[in-house]
Amino acid sequence: MILSIETSIHICSVALHDLEGNLLALHELHEQRKHAERLTLLVEAVLNTTQTKFSELKAIAVGSGAGSYTGLRIGVSTAKGLCTGLNIPLIGIPSLQAWSLSMIDLANDLENQALEKVEKEQKIKTKYLLCPLMDARRMEVFTAIFDTELNYILNDTALVIDEDSFGKQLSENKILFFGDNEEKLQKCKAVINNPNAIFISNKLPSAKEIGKLAIKKFNQQDFEDLAYFEPNYGKEFYTTAKQLPVTNY
Structure with missing residues (x-):
């Protein structure tokens, strides 16, 4: 054990x-x-x-x-x-990788739903990524980005969130953001303000x-x-x- x-x-x-x-x-x-x-x-x-x-x-x-x-x-x-x-x-x-493991099922479900829509409308498949936002005071977070196989897309880093954060990744993918501080998570949502950013509450x-x-x-x-x-x-x-x-x- x-x-x-x-x-x-x-x-x-x-x-x-x-x-x-x-x-x-x-x-x-x-x-x-x-x-x-x-x-x-x-x-x-x-x-x-x-x-x-x-x-x-x-x-x-x-x-x-x-x-x-x-x-x-x-x-x-x-x-x-x-x-x-x-x-x-x-x-x-x-820790960030293990935390992201808890979001894989949701990401796969959303990706499958999107795939069904793609097949009907003949659009390009949307990929879903996982991004934990661990509170590091003010607008800074400890973060990383993973695919649904838990491979690193962005290595662990401390990052100050602004309107340009994750711009490249969000231009090509949907990203599930989740955090350990609900107030901070909502602030990040307001700052990032991107339709490809999906914020999930109550995942610790x-x-x-x-x-x-x-x-x-x-x-x-x-x-x-x-x-x-x-x-x-x-x-x-x-x-x-x-x-x-x-x-x-």
């Missing part, structure tokens, strides 16, 4: 998957600045829910950023500590996607060096999402 941790934003998320990729448990806390005091409790809750022993874990996966300096530091330190104590490998997963990073991507890396024996692995901090930022209760699955 693989235990996964995601702490790149205000959410503290822990998941457990079996080696076939099935989600066994997910515990999340949607509350700011609670990672340090709650992360290990969530790990224990996930293991207790599934009656799993630490000795049964085969690897620990962790979101490697970009994102919150404090959140990533706590998540990665916890993951490395578990790996060292249990003598199991560490798997690093880019989760350890369940970290775990899904970790299965492939585990099978390929693609592990991190515990001594040298560091997250992609980008820059420290703060979130303003309201507090929500713990959600258990």
Whole structure:
């Protein structure tokens, strides 16, 4: 089994998957600045829910950023500590890529609907891309662009959003934008103001996607060096999402 941790934003998320990729448990806390005091409790809750022993874990996966300096530091330190104590490998997963995984089904559905219209009207097929917008204060975001195979179109970067942002990509594709701060997402929508830009609310990073991507890396024996692995901090930022209760699955 693989235990996964995601702490790149205000959410503290822990998941457990079996080696076939099935989600066994997910515990999340949607509350700011609670990672340090709650992360290990969530790990224990996930293991207790599934009656799993630490000795049964085969690897620990962790979101490697970009994102919150404090959140990533706590998540990665916890993951490395578990790996060292249990003598199991560490798997690093880019947080923006894992977040985009949660949007693939929607993008494929929209692309199929567009394809049906194309076939009727004999137009050029529209391609849908995925673009997470992680709040980095003011009008800056941590972002990247992926296709629906999770290949990078634009590598992880910090970007100040203005009316010219993503202009080339939007001229040729539809892009699904999604963010961790609803107010910031709506500001970006107003600034970008492009008919090919589709903004999706209420889609947040989760350890369940970290775990899904970790299965492939585990099978390929693609592990991190515990001594040298560091997250992609980008820059420290703060979130303003309201507090929500713990959600258990």
